[in-house]
Amino acid sequence: MIRLYDTTLRDGEQREGVSLTVEDKLNIARRLDALGVAYIEGGFPVSNPKDAAFFARSAELKLKHAQLVAFGLACKKGAVAAKDTGLNTLASCSAPIIALLGKAWDIQVEQVLLTDRDENLRMVEESVRFLVSKGKQVFLDAEHFFDGYLSDAAYALAVLEAAIAGGAAAVVLCETNGGALPSDVFDITLAVAQTLRERGHGDVEIGIHTHDDSGCAVANSLEAVRAGATQVQGTINGYGERVGNANLLTVLANLELKMGYEVVGRDRLRLLTSTSQFVAETLNITPDPHQPYVGQSAFAHKGGLHVSAHDRLLHAYEHVDPVSVGNFAHIVVSELAGKVSLRTKASEFGITLPTQPHALDSLLDMLKQREAKGYSYEVADASLALLLRAQLGEPVKCFxxxxxxxxxxxxxxxxxxxxxxxxxxxxxxxxxxxxxxxxxxxxxxxxxxxxxxxxxxxxxxxxxxxxxxxxxxxxxxxxxxxxxxxxxxxxxxxxxxxxxxxxxxxxxxxxxxxxxxxxxxxxxxxxx
Ligand SMILES: [Zn+2]
CATH class of the missing domain: 3.30.160.270 (Alpha-isopropylmalate synthase LeuA, regulatory domain)
Known part of the structure; x- marks a missing residue:
């Protein structure tokens, strides 16, 4: 069982030029829940008032599947965890799970945190214990874990064990600088999984959190899963600071379709493309047409050979069936997929579309023409509803x-x-x-x-x-x-x-x- 952990609302929002309103965050969280992610990290309520407002309104979400996670920091050096204002804010926020950042790289502890190694271990353990005593589940985000492991493996492991001693339910190996290669991520994750098992912590979940600076974030995530990680963190479309985080959608599709894991199930997997588009539009970023699985060109075929081959043998030039991820090849299947999704959208607004095929065809043609002019209805659902009603001859004008x-x-x-x-x-x-x-x-x-x-x-x-x-x-x-x-x-x-x-x-x-x-x-x- 692999659990997806989405951090679009925190790490993803670190992307330059991106700013989400509380309403945007709530809307994205609903989509993530529908997609079937296990955990939604809503933000950092201690330092960010907008994130605090998100958690305050989280009851409106009525999540069916996902659990909310709040991000926070361990207590300050020399401070008692129970008296730390930040930890108390986390303890009282609505999220049942806290992702607590702890440093796992000895050099960072000494040169950035400016404290000694033992004090860092105490801070992690005591902070986790305090939050657990307040009824929270705690995941340790072990920052710079892979660099830390290469620098001093025993210490990096000691940080994980400090969190486990405090009662952490999961330890997340964070590849914070994003420069690691898949072989290293596999080896180190495997070593961590073995060590934790040997030391009697086999029940603690291992998570992986990667950034894409070496272009390997998705590959690194998949390698970590092969080595024993069961929680994968990432963001929709790979949004994040610098070059971005692991693209959770690509990770998901690979796990489900290539590696044989059931993560969200085949029905929900079909929401992959629409989730990608919805989040892109909400962040006001032009969707990348060449993105794996979900891009508009991901299954587009050009040239006579492909087109005729497409007619004869649908999958000859496709690595997976585009319908499985809610995308479509631009020839042949597009009509069918378009009709199904249009019917679904219309019924959400209580609109019944005509059953005659040609009537539906003309509606789709009209939408295609408008999309070619620059219209997008991913987030503009009310405009779509008005357009459909107008096409069906209903009065839609107030003035x-x-x-x-x-x-x-x-x-x-x-x-x-x-x-x-x-x-x-x-x-x-x-x-x-x-x-x-x-x-x-x-x-x-x-x-x-x-x-x-x-x-x-x-x-x-x-x-x-x-x-x-x-x-x-x-x-x-x-x-x-x-x-x-x-x-x-x-x-x-x-x-x-x-x-x-x-x-x-x-x-x-x-x-x-x-x-x-x-x-x-x-x-x-x-x-x-
Ligand atoms: Zn990160």
Whole structure:
């Protein structure tokens, strides 16, 4: 039994330029739970208020499968664990499991921690014991374990044993610098597993945590599993600082499809591709089309030979069946896979799609055309729902725009003010409203609210909670377009919408209209 441990929400967020809101973190955690990971590391509640807020709201997640983990540090040198503020914060946080960082490299203990080896052992053991006494399960993250083992194997092992003496349920061998090679990771993990067994600690789980600086993070993880590790840590799409962490999706697919392990099961494995896309979009990172298993080009075939071979013998040029990881070859199977996933998505919104094949074909064609223009519905589920309803002939408009105008004013004192004027029709009435804001989207939002509030007082319940912009460089030869993703909440539910245009204000407006329309229509449905 191999258990996956996802650290996208902590280590993954260390990637340059990435910042997640609490809502983003909750959404990603739900996807990880659905995928079947065993552990979700939510963050570092002691030092990061946003992570603390995530744990405070974790009950909303209603996790079915995964357990939440909070990350933290051992007590300070010379300090009593029970009096350490950080450890007390961890003890009272909602996560049942704590991943506690302890140093396993003698040189780091002496030169970075500036303390002696015995004091480091005491800090680890006492900190683990304290958290265990508070009812937590504790995993030791043995930092720099592989460098430590090569420097002084006995000491690196002593750090693991200190944690075990304190009651740790798992010891995680961290390849913190990311430079190790698979053969070393295999040898050292095997030696650790043997030593722990010989010393009567065979029941303690061994974990592996790798970074990809040598390009071997996935290989290192798999080698550690071969050597006896049963917990694998990593991040979705391999996001992480420097060149990233082990890509948990690649690790998972290899374990399931190549190495014969049942990790999440074949049904959940089909969520691999959609999970990858969802997390990429939420982090506002363009998905890598060439990523193993889940990339858009991972099973794409070019050239006449492959295409005709594909027709005759489906798997001749594929190392696995793309459907097994929820991806599809771009020829033949794509139609089928597209229909299945579209039906699934539609039913989540209570939309029944027509059963006639040609009707479904035209819906898919329309979606494909929009995706080619830069639209993405991975996180913009509300825009997709509106689009489908519109295609099925349902009314999806709350108002009609006559025109809007946005003026940005930069003044002498350096302040920039934006003013938006909207002319809009609701039913037979025409409304003109002007709003001011700190930017064009904010100003348009204010003006739109003023314009339609009399008809739709429930607009006051809706709040824009996130706004993301990405310039999509079109390889098709046309000019670059801007994609805007907006997240909206009514305090109970959140939904995402998308707008695409060469003009950022127009893209923002489209996403805003979808956001408001979805919120208002949904509301009416609830009332009826
Ligand atoms: Zn790490």
């Amino acid at each position: 009609n725009l006559e025109s809007f105008r946005v003026i940005a004013d930069k003044r002498e004192d350096g302040k920039v003010m934006t003013e938006a004027t909207i002319k809009i029709h609701v039913g037979d009435e025409r409304f003109v409203a002007t709003g001011e804001g700190n930017g064009p989207v904010n100003a348009l939002d204010v003006a739109l609210r003023l314009a339609i509030r009399r008809f739709y007082p429930q607009i006051d319940e809706l709040h824009l909670t996130d706004y993301k912009v990405r310039v999509i460089d079109e390889s098709t030869g046309t000019s670059a377009v801007t994609r805007v993703l907006i997240e909206t909440s009514d305090g109970h539910e959140t939904w995402g919408t998308v707008g695409v245009s060469e003009n950022i204000i127009e893209a923002s407006w489209d996403a805003l209209v979808d956001a408001v329309t979805y919120g208002l229509l949904r509301w009416n449905k609830d009332e009826s």
